[in-house]
Structures are given as C-alpha cells and as structure tokens.
Amino acid sequence: MSEKQKDFIRIRGVSKLFGDFVAVDNVNLDIGRGELFSILGGSGCGKSTLLRIMAGFETPTAGTIEIDGVDITHLPPYERPVNMMFQSYAIFPHMTVEDNIAYGLRKDRVARPEVTARVDDVINLVKLGEFRKRKPEQLSGGQRQRVALARALIKRPKVLLLDEPLAALDKKLREHTQFELMAIQDQLGVTFIVVTHDQEEAMTLSSRIAVMEKGCFLQVGEPKEIYEYPTSRFVADFIGTINMFEGTVTQLGDETIIVNSAEAGTNLHALGDHAVEVGQHVCIAVRPEKIFISRDEPENADDIKVRGVVDDLGYFGNLSLYRVRLSSGKVIQVSSQNRQRSAKRFVEWEDEIWVSWRPRSAVVLRD
Amino acid sequence: MAAVKQRDWWERVTIAVPYLWLLVFFLLPFAIILKISLADPVIAQPPFTPTFDEQGSLSITADNFLFLLTDKLYAVTYLKSIVMATAATILCLALGFPMAFGIARSAPSTRGVLLLLIILPFWISFLLRVYAWMGLLNNYGVINNMLIWLGVIDQPVRLLYTDFAIFIGLTYSYLPFMVLPLYATLERMDIDLIEAAQDLGASRTEAFWDVTWPLARAGVIAGCLLVFIPAMGEYVVPYLLGGPESLLIGRVLFDEFFVNRDWPLASAVTIMLLLLLVAPIVFMQRNQAREIDAQQ
Numbered sequence: 100m101s102e103k104q105k106d107f108i109r110i111r112g113v114s115k116l117f118g119d120f121v122a123v124d125n126v127n128l129d130i131g132r133g134e135l136f137s138i139l140g141g142s143g144c145g146k147s148t149l150l151r152i153m154a155g156f157e158t159p160t161a162g163t164i165e166i167d168g169v170d171i172t173h174l175p176p177y178e179r180p181v182n183m184m185f186q187s188y189a190i191f192p193h194m195t196v197e198d199n200i201a202y203g204l205r206k207d208r209v210a211r212p213e214v215t216a217r218v219d220d221v222i223n224l225v226k227l228g229e230f231r232k233r234k235p236e237q238l239s240g241g242q243r244q245r246v247a248l249a250r251a252l253i254k255r256p257k258v259l260l261l262d263e264p265l266a267a268l269d270k271k272l273r274e275h276t277q278f279e280l281m282a283i284q285d286q287l288g289v290t291f292i293v294v295t296h297d298q299e300e301a302m303t304l305s306s307r308i309a310v311m312e313k314g315c316f317l318q319v320g321e322p323k324e325i326y327e328y329p330t331s332r333f334v335a336d337f338i339g340t341i342n343m344f345e346g347t348v349t350q351l352g353d354e355t356i357i358v359n360s361a362e363a364g365t366n367l368h369a370l371g372d373h374a375v376e377v378g379q380h381v382c383i384a385v386r387p388e389k390i391f392i393s394r395d396e397p398e399n400a401d402d403i404k405v406r407g408v409v410d411d412l413g414y415f416g417n418l419s420l421y422r423v424r425l426s427s428g429k430v431i432q433v434s435s436q437n438r439q440r441s442a443k444r445f446v447e448w449e450d451e452i453w454v455s456w457r458p459r460s461a462v463v464l465r466d
Numbered sequence: 467m468a469a470v471k472q473r474d475w476w477e478r479v480t481i482a483v484p485y486l487w488l489l490v491f492f493l494l495p496f497a498i499i500l501k502i503s504l505a506d507p508v509i510a511q512p513p514f515t516p517t518f519d520e521q522g523s524l525s526i527t528a529d530n531f532l533f534l535l536t537d538k539l540y541a542v543t544y545l546k547s548i549v550m551a552t553a554a555t556i557l558c559l560a561l562g563f564p565m566a567f568g569i570a571r572s573a574p575s576t577r578g579v580l581l582l583l584i585i586l587p588f589w590i591s592f593l594l595r596v597y598a599w600m601g602l603l604n605n606y607g608v609i610n611n612m613l614i615w616l617g618v619i620d621q622p623v624r625l626l627y628t629d630f631a632i633f634i635g636l637t638y639s640y641l642p643f644m645v646l647p648l649y650a651t652l653e654r655m656d657i658d659l660i661e662a663a664q665d666l667g668a669s670r671t672e673a674f675w676d677v678t679w680p681l682a683r684a685g686v687i688a689g690c691l692l693v694f695i696p697a698m699g700e701y702v703v704p705y706l707l708g709g710p711e712s713l714l715i716g717r718v719l720f721d722e723f724f725v726n727r728d729w730p731l732a733s734a735v736t737i738m739l740l741l742l743l744v745a746p747i748v749f750m751q752r753n754q755a756r757e758i759d760a761q762q
C-alpha cells in the first residue's frame with residue numbers, strides 16, 4: 100500500500116469530564132499512517148488528557164478511538180498497539196538502561212535471543228551503547244530522554260505518543276534532539292503524536308498540527324497553513340506574532356471585502372470569500388513580515404497604506420524589527436530581512452514613514 | 467586550611483553525638499546486663515554475686531546460658547515468640563500495604579485525615595487499648611455477642627486468653643509502625659512508573675510486582691523491623707490477652723525478673739533475645755548496603 104492511509108487513527112466525538120470540568124470537548128480527528136502529528140496548546144488545555152485517553156489511562160466520557168480499523172476505546176493500556184513516552188520519562192529507577200529498554204519485550208514473552216538483538220538495535224538507534232549497563236540516576240537528562248524513547252520504540256508500536264518529549268531539555272539540546280527525533284521517525288515510519296506547548300517546536304517537527312484550547316481543537320492543518328491562514332484570533336495570536344485591526348465590514352465585493360477600522364485609521368481591503376455580512380464586527384490580521392516600510396508613499400494603488408512613526412527598532416542580524424505607532428495611536432510590529440549590508444539604517448527613531456501591505460496578505464478573522 | 471580544620475572538628479562532633487548516645491544508653495546497660503547474666507543468683511541486695519570475689523579474682527559462670535540451652539521450655543518459648551512475631555509481621559504487612567498504598571494515592575486533602583486516623587490510637591494509652599480488646603474478645607464480648615446474634619454460633623467461642631488473641635493484639639498494636647514507613651516510600655513513588663509498566667504490556671498485577679514492590683522495598687524492610695523487633699519482646703499483649711499457657715519470651719523475662727527474682731537468668735534471657743534480634747537486623751543491613759553499592 101503505497102498510498103498513505105489517511106484515517107489510520109480515527110478519533111470520533113471524544114470528550115472527557117472530570118466531575119463538571121470538561122477537559123476534552125468533542126474532539127474529532129483523523130491522523131494518517133506515518134504522520135508526525137503535533138497537538139499544540141497552552142498549559143491545562145487538555146493535551147495530556149487526550150494523549151492519556153489514547154494510551155488507555157483515561158476512559159473517555161464519550162466518543163470512540165480506532166487505530167488501523169480496530170476500536171481500541173475500551174482496551175486496557177497493555178493491549179493497545181500504542182506506546183507512550185511520558186513527560187516525566189518514567190524510567191524504572193531500579194533497572195539498568197538495558198533492562199528498562201527490554202521490559203516491553205519481556206512482558207510480551209519474546210524469546211531471549213530476539214530480545215537481545217532488538218535491544219541492540221534500538222540502543223544503536225538512540226546511541227546509548229556505552230551506557231547500557233548503567234542505572235538511570237547515572238544518566239544526564241538527554242540520555243534519559245533517549246532511554247525513554249528507546250523503551251517506547253522497542254515494541255514497534257503502531258502509534259507512539261510523546262508527551263512533551265523535549266520540555267525537560269535545555270534549549271541547545273532541545274533543538275538538536277528535535278532533528279534526531281524527526282530522523283528516527285522518518286527511518287521507522289511509526290506514527291508519532293507529539294504533545295507540546297512550544298509553537299516553534301511544533302512548527303519544525305510536524306507534518307500537521309492541531310491547536311487546542313480549553314479541550315477543543317480550534318484548527319488542524321499543516322504548519323504553513325496554520326501560520327498563514329489562521330481561522331481564529333486564538334490561533335493567529337498563539338502561533339507567531341500578528342497585528343490585528345478591529346473593524347466593521349462596510350462593503351462586500353466578489354472577492355474582496357472592505358473593513359472600516361478606526362484602529363488602522365482607514366478602510367482595509369482583504370481578499371477571500373469569507374462568510375461575513377455587512378455591518379459585522381471582524382478583525383483584520385497581518386503578520387509583521389508581510390508589512391513593508393517606506394519613507395515615501397508606496398506607489399501600488401491596491402496596497403493598504405497607513406502613515407506612522409517609528410517608535411522603536413531593533414537589529415537582530417538577519418532581520419530588523421520595528422514598532423510603528425499609527426496615527427490612531429495603535430502600535431504595530433513590522434519585520435524586514437536585512438538583505439543589504441549597510442552600516443546606515445534607512446529609518447531612524449521618530450521618523451515619519453509609511454507602512455503598507457498587499458490585500459491578500461491580510462487574514463479576516465471573525466469572532 | 468583553618469576552615470578545613472574547623473569543618474573536620476565539626477564533623478567529628480556531629481558524628482560523636484550519636485555514638486555517645488549509643489554508648490551511654492545502649493552499650494553501658496548492655497554491659498551491665500551481660501555482667502549480671504554471668505553471675506549466680508543469691509538472696510541478697512543486689513540479688514546476684516559480684517563479678518570479682520573478695521580476693522579480687524574473676525568469678526563468672528556460664529550456668530545461666532547452659533540452663534537456657536538445655537531446658538526445653540526456653541527453646542519452645544523463643545520459638546513461639548519468633549512464630550508469633552513473624553505471623554503478626556506478615557499480617558501487618560498484608561493489611562498495611564494496601565492501607566499505605568491507598569493513603570498515598572488518595573487526594574492530598576483526604577490524605578492528612580487518613581494519616582491522622584492511623585496515628586490517632588497513639589493518643590490513647592497502649593494499656594487501655596489492650597484492655598479494650600479484652601472487652602471485645604471475652605465470652606460475652608462484642609464479637610461473641612455479634613456472632614450469636616447473627617446466628618453463626620450458638621455458644622460463645624473462647625477467643626480471649628488464646629494464641630489467637632495474642633496474634634490479633636500484636637497485629638493491632640503494631641500496624642501503624644508498618645503503615646507509616648510504607649506510606650513514606652509509596653508516597654514518593656512516581657505513579658507514572660506504574661502506568662509506564664502497563665503501557666509496555668504489564669497487567670496491573672505484573673506492574674505491581676515489577677515496579678511497586680521493588681521500589682517499596684526500603685519501606686517494607688523498615689516496617690517489618692519496626693513490627694518484628696518490639697513484637698518479639700512484647701509483654702503486655704501476651705500477659706493480658708494470652709492464656710496462662712501462652713508463654714512468650716517477654717512474659718518469661720518479666721516472671722524471671724520480678725516473680726522469681728532470678729536476675730542473672732533474666733539477664734541471660736535478654737542477651738539471647740538480643741542475639742536473636744541482631745541476626746535479622748544485620749542481614750537486612752547487609753542487604754541494604756549491597757543495594758546502595760550496586761546503585762553507585
């Protein structure tokens with residue numbers, strides 16, 4: 100089967116209540132075979148709970164989960180074709196690295212020579228060779244993370260669940276490990292579901308991302324799609340930086356809508372067949388890198404142009420960040436690539452400038 | 467240099483304190499007991515012969531120990547004490563483990579209350595609590611009345627003044643000493659470990675034996691020692707709840723000392739008891755030391 104199975108995991112109407120508290124709220128989701136799928140959300144939004152439901156540690160209050168066509172909703176954890184890497188790693192402190200990794204196979208009564216061979220394989224995969232006889236407390240944080248990964252991978256699960264796999268590592272190691280994780284996933288072709296609250300991590304790692312808030316999925320899509328076409332204020336704000344202009348729809352064209360925004364001090368055009376009505380309150384959102392700065396009025400008549408004053412600027416090597424105060428008093432962020440090498444800045448503090456962007460760079464967000 | 471010296475000095479002082487404590491309150495009394503155990507009983511004040519006679523030469527005897535080793539009564543009593551203490555320790559462990567586990571896994575708000583309930587009996591005199599058991603166990607006590615009322619039996623069953631009563635009494639008295647150290651180890655244990663074991667294919671029972679039990683070992687050992695050692699020498703429980711024929715070593719000790727006023731023999735009984743208790747402690751300590759070595 101060369102065609103990737105799109106609904107390898109099918110989550111249908113899954114909810115979880117703790118008393119009155121809704122931790123997971125009617126989640127529907129398909130995940131394809133071999134995907135590296137991220138669930139992204141702030142603290143307490145229900146990410147871990149959803150993962151624990153998939154692993155079998157929580158029973159959903161409603162809904163079903165199927166993996167590879169088999170309903171696993173009511174299977175105990177030890178009968179699921181799923182393994183989990185815990186946020187705390189949960190390495191058995193009384194066993195050596197080797198015994199930790201072999202544990203899953205021993206529980207399955209796999210023959211001893213095969214256990215040895217497979218342990219060797221995974222230990223090589225995660226580069227733990229010289230540590231195999233050690234006890235967990237003699238390992239560094241990064242090494243423990245590898246033990247946890249190896250232990251969860253050795254049973255060749257259909258799905259590997261990873262709860263904040265990199266959160267306990269320092270920044271440098273985290274970036275390095277990210278790529279290793281991706282390489283291992285690519286090599287084994289196992290479906291990974293990664294929970295994270297780090298949006299950069301989710302953007303780099305994943306084939307697709309689900310953004311979660313208060314137990315609900317707000318948006319599911321490829322990283323680029325989520326970044327460029329957020330469908331809600333929460334998602335737009337949560338992923339990267341974005342400028343938002345509140346306003347009211349005044350005119351609807353075939354492809355464009357016109358929004359009157361006091362915050363921008365002008366009418367804003369945006370593209371798209373958005374399901375909005377005249378008079379509706381909406382928000383126009385523009386990413387900082389989609390906005391241009393110029394000293395003179397931009398010539399292109401279609402562009403949205405607003406006057407402003409440079410409030411603050413910062414030089415970050417590859418790019419410059421500007422904070423621009425518009426005449427309405429609203430401060431927006433603009434970023435631009437430093438393409439030319441020059442010691443002289445082309446704008447300075449308190450310079451009067453123009454900011455402009457293409458209508459199709461703007462996203463219309465309803466409430 | 468001066469700072470290092472000062473630290474050395476402090477280290478010595480802090481180490482010296484427990485050693486001094488042991489010397490004054492353990493080793494010294496032990497030496498006195500040992501000395502008495504090697505004397506002959508006399509009707510005098512004190513009721514034993516001095517270690518050195520008038521000529522200043524050493525006058526000691528191993529008679530008391532020989533008597534202990536040759537008289538079958540003592541061997542039987544020691545054995546019975548060991549059996550009783552072991553049985554009580556096992557029952558305490560069987561009851562205490564689930565209790566400690568339950569408390570450790572309960573919500574933090576209820577945990578305090580449950581722990582308080584475990585400690586609460588200590589607020590009432592030990593003697594009173596054992597008396598209360600006499601009220602529960604006697605022929606017209608709560609338990610017999612209840613069983614008759616339920617129709618399980620029609621004649622009262624003799625519960626009080628039996629080995630069974632001693633067994634119940636010991637278990638009841640020392641259960642908190644099992645629960646508390648077990649709770650301390652189980653509470654520290656990460657619940658993720660059990661879930662990880664289940665995730666990797668272990669059933670609940672397997673996860674218990676593979677993860678919970680080995681990680682609770684330190685608590686199990688501490689709890690068992692805290693129950694077994696005092697249960698071995700227990701006097702009040704067998705005296706109040708046991709029959710005249712249920713001779714345990716604590717009671718024999720008391721009788722030799724206060725009834726027969728045979729201090730040398732009583733001291734010999736004590737020394738033997740101590741030897742019997744030291745064996746398991748040394749064994750456990752060795753075990754623990756080896757484990758710590760292995761971990762390092």
Ligand SMILES: Nc1ncnc2c1ncn2[C@@H]1O[C@H](COP(=O)(O)OP(=O)(O)OP(=O)(O)O)[C@@H](O)[C@H]1O
Nearest residue numbers: 117120122140141142143144145146147148149296
């Ligand atoms: N066993 C439980 N009983 C009651 N409430 C719970 C329980 N487990 C989780 N919750 C609640 O459900 C919500 C979601 O918890 P969850 O652990 O899924 O959050 P999370 O998204 O993983 O957060 P974090 O990023 O901090 O790990 C939280 O508000 C939490 O308090």
Ligand SMILES: [Mg+2]
Nearest residue numbers: 146147186262
């Ligand atoms: Mg979590």
